[in-house]
Amino acid sequence: MSPGQFPLDQYLDRVGLAASASPTEDFLADIQRAQVTHLPFENFDICLGRGVDVSADAIVRKLVHQPRGGYCFELNGLLLMALHACGFRARAILARVHLSGTPTGRSHQLALVSLGKQQWLVDTGFGANTPRAPIRLEPGLTQQHGDQSLRLLEAPQFGVMLQSRIDGQWVDLYSSDLSTVCAGDIQIANHFTSTWPGLHFTTSRMASLVTQEGLVTLSNFNLREHRHGILHESTVAAGEDYLSALSQHFGIELDAEYEALAPLPP
Numbered sequence: 001m002s003p004g005q006f007p008l009d010q011y012l013d014r015v016g017l018a019a020s021a022s023p024t025e026d027f028l029a030d031i032q033r034a035q036v037t038h039l040p041f042e043n044f045d046i047c048l049g050r051g052v053d054v055s056a057d058a059i060v061r062k063l064v065h066q067p068r069g070g071y072c073f074e075l076n077g078l079l080l081m082a083l084h085a086c087g088f089r090a091r092a093i094l095a096r097v098h099l100s101g102t103p104t105g106r107s108h109q110l111a112l113v114s115l116g117k118q119q120w121l122v123d124t125g126f127g128a129n130t131p132r133a134p135i136r137l138e139p140g141l142t143q144q145h146g147d148q149s150l151r152l153l154e155a156p157q158f159g160v161m162l163q164s165r166i167d168g169q170w171v172d173l174y175s176s177d178l179s180t181v182c183a184g185d186i187q188i189a190n191h192f193t194s195t196w197p198g199l200h201f202t203t204s205r206m207a208s209l210v211t212q213e214g215l216v217t218l219s220n221f222n223l224r225e226h227r228h229g230i231l232h233e234s235t236v237a238a239g240e241d242y243l244s245a246l247s248q249h250f251g252i253e254l255d256a257e258y259e260a261l262a263p264l265p266p
Helices: 008-015 025-038 058-061 072-085 183-195 240-248
Strands: 087-097 107-114 116-121 140-147 149-154 159-166 168-177 208-210 213-217 220-229 230-234
Touching: 008 168, 025 072, 025 116, 025 208, 025 230, 058 072, 072 087, 072 107, 072 116, 072 159, 072 183, 087 183, 107 168, 107 240, 116 168, 213 240
Parallel strands: none
Antiparallel strands: 087 107, 087 168, 107 116, 140 149, 149 159, 159 168, 208 213, 213 220, 220 230
């Protein structure tokens, strides 16, 4: 989909921005913040056995025209199209996730944006740890965005490593060598991530959304709401209550009955 074909006005309306602007640092931060607070991270097409279509038309149809979200290949795929339509110089990159302590394959998509001589990592699809603002590509610099502290470090084996300060400790999130990514790389990574047995995307239900008060997440039946630094936890019941919680907390409207969701492992 060319920048001229992208429905920019409809996208901006979907993420709550009044109008487009010139490709500036301020607007880059605005568009990232708008998307992470309006489009939820979620994997319910995988849970419904539908798979994930990362073609441009499918991403726009699902995320712009339907009350749905997606995961990194969809959310950051959409963001990349929007950035191009707004005149930014940006390209997709792939990253290895390190949260488990063992690096994965290149299974996370985000964007690298160039503004003059400065480059930024922009990511709207890393679940509860999604950055709230663009990350300046400057290793060693601690970057504070609200209650989120992030930094990049040089990682000789992997390129650059993004870390987040969690409970007083720096935790590795993901690494990237910033190399060129082709459409086929994204298709292969998406297919593996959305289908491989044993991965959390295929064995769990998940959703998260940044809010004005903090963050709300759903992991299977566990709902966690962070409001102004205070955590509220509750359990969501199966059935219609579950679908109602998706709608109420994340704006997700599934065009399916609850029984169509794959049962969770015991």
